[in-house]
Amino acid sequence: MLDITDLSVSYKGIEAVRGATLSVPGGGITCLIGRNGAGKSSLVNALAGLVKPSGGRIVLDGKDLSRAGAATRSRAGIALVPESRRVYGSLSALENIWLGARGNKREAEERLASIIELFPAIERFQDRGGNQLSGGEQQMVAIARALMCDPKVLVLDEPSLGLAPIVVKAVLGGIEQLALRGQAILLIEQNGRAALRISQHAYAMARGEIHSLDHQSPEFNERELQALYL
Template sequence: MLEIRDLRVSYDHIEALRGVSLEVKKGEFLVFLGRNGAGKSSFLLALMGLISPAGGKILFEGEDLSFLRPWQRVRKGLALVPEGRKIFAPLSVRENLELGAFVRCNSVKKQLEKVLEIFPVLKEKLPLPAGALSGGEQQMLALARALMSDPRLLLLDEPSMGLAPKVVGEIYRVLENLKGRLTVLLVEQNVNRALSLADRVFLLESGRLVASWPREEIDYQVLEAAYLGEK
């Protein structure tokens, strides 16, 4: 459903992505690991059209996304849960959720009901300013907001960052339920949790995919040396 060819991203003189190529099948759950600065967020931002790639092609269901604005990509079925959540703090929880559905012409109410079933904790907080939520609730809101557009390809950038284990568990229970129902590209530092859901795992190093494994074939020695070994 997604084909990425030689995707490149540069910030002035920094090459953040140096030619990433990848094919993703419908329903796959892919996990991307890599050290700080490896290019993980740049990869997701380029897919979403929030930064312009320096080169390469992104084909989603056979269609070239290159010239589409981020909101047009949302309409095509992509959604991003960005790093650091990026919720709109002064707006209410309900407004944040409705913004997630802004490209939908109708059925916002129905989608809201559907999403609130997944996150009952948000239901009680709909009128509150999003900034008043706890960190974990804000992460749930960011995920719920992305789901409001009813995406077919969900991009997640470190959804467990800075959260207590209990909350991370709740987020991962939701992701487990989504697995198979939509296609997911997940960037994570929380290796163990992420690997438990992965169909395939990729290692990103200095803007390149240096390893890829089906989950059953992960080379933990390589993974540890490249990634965990640094800790």
């Protein structure tokens, strides 16, 4: 579904992403774990077209998007929920979510209903202002907004960051349900253990380099992984 090949990102000569190669299949969760500063956000921001890579290829569903702008990538089906979440404080939760909608109103309403099944809490706070929402509520709104455009790949940059454990459970639980419905998801996390548990494919990133992990193999050594990446 999504193939990133040999992608590099530099900031004024500092290489934050070094020749990263990663694939996301058409359904299920692929996670990318790594410590703060590893280069994860640089990679996904380059994927979404928010940061200009110094090299590499991005192909979605056979379509080369390497030179496409952010709007084209979003239309092609890459939806990024950024680390910052970007929920508008002056709009209600529901208005924020509707910002993501495209096309047919009735289809969008059906989509919204199916998203609320994943995150039932939304119904409780939907009329509250964006600036009155907790971190977890904001995260649910940001994910719901991204899903309103029916993306081919949903990219989540550290959705559990700064959330209380019980809220992390609700957010990751919704993401897991979404994957079971067939949604392709690229999940970025520092919270490596929780991410690995719900992922079918996994990569780890350190100092700008990506390595694929065979995390479902019985020989997978979590301690070794921890020393390197978490």
